[in-house]
Amino acid sequence: MAKNPEATDNRRGRPPTRSRRPQPRRAKAAPAVSSADIEDLAPSVPGAAATAAAVPAALRPHLLRWYDAHRRDLPWRRASGGEEERAYAVWVSEVMLQQTRVPVVVGYYERWMARWPTVRSLAAATQEEVNEMWAGLGYYRRARFLLEGAKQIVEKGEFPHTASALREVRGIGDYTAGAIASIAFNEAAPVVDGNVVRVISRLYAIADNPKESSTMKRFWELAGQLVDPLRPGDFNQAMMELGATLCSKTKPGCSGCPVKSHCQALALSLESSSVQVTDYPRVVPKAKPRSDFAAVCVVQIAQGLGEEVTDTKGNDDLLLLIKRPEEGLLAGLWEFPLVLVDEGKTDLLNRRKAMDKYLTKLLSNDVGWKSDVILREDVGEHVHIFSHIRLTMHVELMIINLKDGVDRLCKKEDESTKLKFANESSVDSMGLTSGIRKVYNMVKAFKEKRLSASERSQVSTRKRSRRSKQ
Ligand code: SF4
Numbered sequence: 001m002a003k004n005p006e007a008t009d010n011r012r013g014r015p016p017t018r019s020r021r022p023q024p025r026r027a028k029a030a031p032a033v034s035s036a037d038i039e040d041l042a043p044s045v046p047g048a049a050a051t052a053a054a055v056p057a058a059l060r061p062h063l064l065r066w067y068d069a070h071r072r073d074l075p076w077r078r079a080s081g082g083e084e085e086r087a088y089a090v091w092v093s094e095v096m097l098q099q100t101r102v103p104v105v106v107g108y109y110e111r112w113m114a115r116w117p118t119v120r121s122l123a124a125a126t127q128e129e130v131n132e133m134w135a136g137l138g139y140y141r142r143a144r145f146l147l148e149g150a151k152q153i154v155e156k157g158e159f160p161h162t163a164s165a166l167r168e169v170r171g172i173g174d175y176t177a178g179a180i181a182s183i184a185f186n187e188a189a190p191v192v193d194g195n196v197v198r199v200i201s202r203l204y205a206i207a208d209n210p211k212e213s214s215t216m217k218r219f220w221e222l223a224g225q226l227v228d229p230l231r232p233g234d235f236n237q238a239m240m241e242l243g244a245t246l247c248s249k250t251k252p253g254c255s256g257c258p259v260k261s262h263c264q265a266l267a268l269s270l271e272s273s274s275v276q277v278t279d280y281p282r283v284v285p286k287a288k289p290r291s292d293f294a295a296v297c298v299v300q301i302a303q304g305l306g307e308e309v310t311d312t313k314g315n316d317d318l319l320l321l322i323k324r325p326e327e328g329l330l331a332g333l334w335e336f337p338l339v340l341v342d343e344g345k346t347d348l349l350n351r352r353k354a355m356d357k358y359l360t361k362l363l364s365n366d367v368g369w370k371s372d373v374i375l376r377e378d379v380g381e382h383v384h385i386f387s388h389i390r391l392t393m394h395v396e397l398m399i400i401n402l403k404d405g406v407d408r409l410c411k412k413e414d415e416s417t418k419l420k421f422a423n424e425s426s427v428d429s430m431g432l433t434s435g436i437r438k439v440y441n442m443v444k445a446f447k448e449k450r451l452s453a454s455e456r457s458q459v460s461t462r463k464r465s466r467r468s469k470q
Pocket of ligand 1: 252253254255257266277
């Protein structure tokens with residue numbers, strides 16, 4: 001890509017001050033932090049203690065009883081073995097859960113754990129293998145951090161046991177540190193994710209903008225005061241479970257809620273018909289994503305074919321793949337040649353101009369690839385939505401007939417761009433991003449259709465020629 005739309009999914013912050021009750025393992029005040037999603041917090045918030053008193057610790061047993069009876073049976077909750085095995089299971093599952101919904105994560109998690117059951121086995125994996133396994137989950141940077149974090153932990157010799165030590169691991173922020181420390185090591189560390197934000201904002205009737213750092217600090221503070229010192233892991237999971245199930249965004253099941261007698265939003269809604277519990281947390285309109293446009297060219301190398309393309313399926317042909325830079329959006333992932341173009345230059349002529357310039361820079365001039373192009377057609381467009389970018393990809397298929405192999409096509413002296421040629425079965429099993437995978441499927445469908453049309457026309461030609469001979 002000429003311009004890289006860099007993902008900015010990383011919010012930073014500091015975790016909360018600790019509960020003052022006796023705890024099995026006390027969390028230390030955390031330093032300024034590393035990375036994560038909703039992982040912010042404030043030291044102390046004026047008035048928070050008074051507010052917290054309005055939602056007494058009495059809700060803990062109600063919530064825990066409900067959790068014991070209703071918790072979902074999820075594979076990462078079944079993790080056996082010691083604290084470190086459990087920590088690894090929590091880590092992997094929590095990072096995946098930041099990407100997508102629980103039912104989707106289950107499959108990914110089980111495949112991941114079957115392949116890398118321990119942090120040690122993960123540390124021995126390659127980035128390519130991890131990307132392959134992660135394909136479709138998005139935010140590949142998180143997969144990279146998992147691998148880098150695993151290497152860091154193995155190098156150190158043990159899994160960090162406290163939230164503050166966990167935050168030193170690459171890619172582990174306040175949320176993940178709190179989840180691992182509380183669930184695997186029984187530290188009374190809080191967690192705040194989107195579900196916990198919803199529950200707390202309703203329990204305390206907090207209508208402030210949850211995207212603002214001062215509000216997030218308050219959520220962390222309150223979560224720190226609420227967490228059960230004896231069963232912190234279960235309590236945190238119960239809060240998240242409540243937010244994910246009963247205390248849903250639009251249809252909270254307040255009548256069956258275990259903490260309804262402590263819920264200020266519910267109390268306000270019962271007092272006044274102008275208040276709904278769903279008024280909390282405040283809904284903040286999302287910023288409109290930026291619109292980007294790209295020309296994508298799936299380059300198929302048909303080695304040794306004649307001038308006529310009879311098999312555009314090209315099962316034995318090779319496809320050109322480019323590795324993205326190691327930093328930035330989709331870092332280190334393979335894609336088809338892709339060039340960003342200006343909005344006013346998305347017509348075929350301009351797109352091809354931009355793509356030709358890119359390919360000429362990429363491929364060896366000696367080969368004269370342009371004269372060997374035997375098919376070049378527009379396939380269509382695919383829109384891929386990143387969190388902050390709406391990328392419209394205009395896709396074309398180009399088949400180059402190289403009778404003397406692909407080796408000469410690569411610019412050996414150019415180490416800055418990594419490229420490779422892979423056959424279809426290799427591409428099928430590669431860790432392509434979901435956007436590029438869709439582009440690839442579009443091209444495959446296009447080739448299927450074209451082949452069917454070509455076969456039909458060949459059959460009718462054969463019939464016509466038979467009839468003329470009779
Ligand atoms: S009473 Fe309703 S709004 Fe309040 S925490 Fe329970 S489900 Fe959520």
